[in-house]
Amino acid sequence: MxxxxxxxxxxxxxxxxxxxxxxxxxxxxxxTGARARGAEPDPVELAYLTDRAGLACQVGMAALHRAGVVRPGELATLTVDGPPPVRSPHLVRALHAALRRPQTWAGVLADPQVGRALRRLVARLLRDGWLLTPAQRRRVALGTxxxxxxxxxxxxxxxxxxxxxxxxxxxxxxxxxxxxxxxxxxxxxxxSEVPETGAAARRLLRRLRRRHAELDPQRRPAWSEHGTDELLTAMALYGPRPLLAVAPRLGALVGIDADRTRPDPQRTLARR
The missing domain is CATH 1.20.58 (Methane Monooxygenase Hydroxylase; Chain G, domain 1)
Structure with a gap:
């Protein structure tokens, strides 16, 4: 036997x-995915690595809010009344374009320009090794x-x-x-539940969270003393709670759940 x-x-x-x-x-x-190439992800791309498309779009809206161009409208809609910030990421410009006429948050997310911007963002992260390709994910699954x-x-x-x-x-x-x-x-x-993010991306997120530990919402930072870059970085690394703190109405309109504002570090399995 x-x-x-x-x-x-x-x-x-x-x-x-x-x-x-x-x-x-x-x-x-x-x-698998231990090496990445290209530039370090910007806050919008970091947000995608942390909690996928929803958080990336919320960070984009925070950028528009800090630029003073987005405002709440009637019937839970949003609109813009100025140009997007200079040198904005492609997703931020797509969100701005979607809001040239009043839109609900669901309408913004369904906008074709926003969808194309998200696909472009994902393609860049895949190309540079921050996200795993389907072949790499199969390799990880086979390793079990x-x-x-x-x-x-x-x-x-x-x-x-x-x-x-x-x-x-x-x-x-x-x-x-x-x-x-x-x-x-x-x-x-x-x-066997394979993460979308590669090992390089997970290391990067851990390193940035250590570097920007003072921005952790649990430490209750004074956002009035921090600039736009710090606000966006905090959202990208720790979830959308900072936007609720600086703009509660906007935060509610873009779907931020006050009962779940911090992404689970293990939520590396989420798929769009």
Whole structure:
């Protein structure tokens, strides 16, 4: 059987195999997308890396607000009454163009120009290695197969022992092996959920959060003492709460949920 070894010895070998399989899965995950090229992402692109299209558009609206060109209208609409900021990112200009006539936030997000700007942003992040390509994401998913294979071996030993009446060890060994199999399968399932962001992007976000820790909304910074760049950076790294603090009505109109204003660091799986 899988055989020919005692229950405690098999369990020890099984745990060793799990450690190797886990190391493979984590290594593939951390090495895929480990290098990026090109310029460091701007705040709008950082926002996309943090919490995808919704946060990127909210950061773009914050840029328009700081430039003094966006204002709330009637019936929960938004509009602009001036030119976009000089040297604005393409998404900010697209949002400005969408608001040349009053629009609800849902209408802004559905605007074709905004959609094209988002696709252009994603293409740039993919090209420079900040987002993973479909091939890279498949590679990360395949890296978890050894974990499922090891779990299958453990379950096969338990089932074979039960069906054939063979000795798989004492109750403690059998229960321990069963728990290890379940934990291995769950670990493989969790790791098979592949992030969109590459390892380089995750490192960048961690580094910038350490560098700009004073902008964390939990520290209650005085936004009146900070400029536009700091406000946009804070939103890009920590979520849209700063916009609620400086412009509550605008924040509500652009869909910021006061009960969920900080992106989960593990929300690397979100897809547009």
């Amino acid at each position: 899988l055989w020919g070894v005692s229950g405690p010895l098999f369990l020890l070998d099984y745990v060793s195999a799990v450690a190797v399989a886990l190391a493979i899965a984590v290594a593939v995950r951390e090495l 197969l050894p974990l499922f294979a090891v779990a299958a071996v453990g379950l096969t030993r338990i089932v074979d022992s039960a069906v054939e009446g063979r000795d798989a060890g004492g109750p403690a060994s059998v229960v321990g092996l069963l728990l290890c199999c379940v934990a291995t399968a769950l670990g493989g399932w969790w790791l």
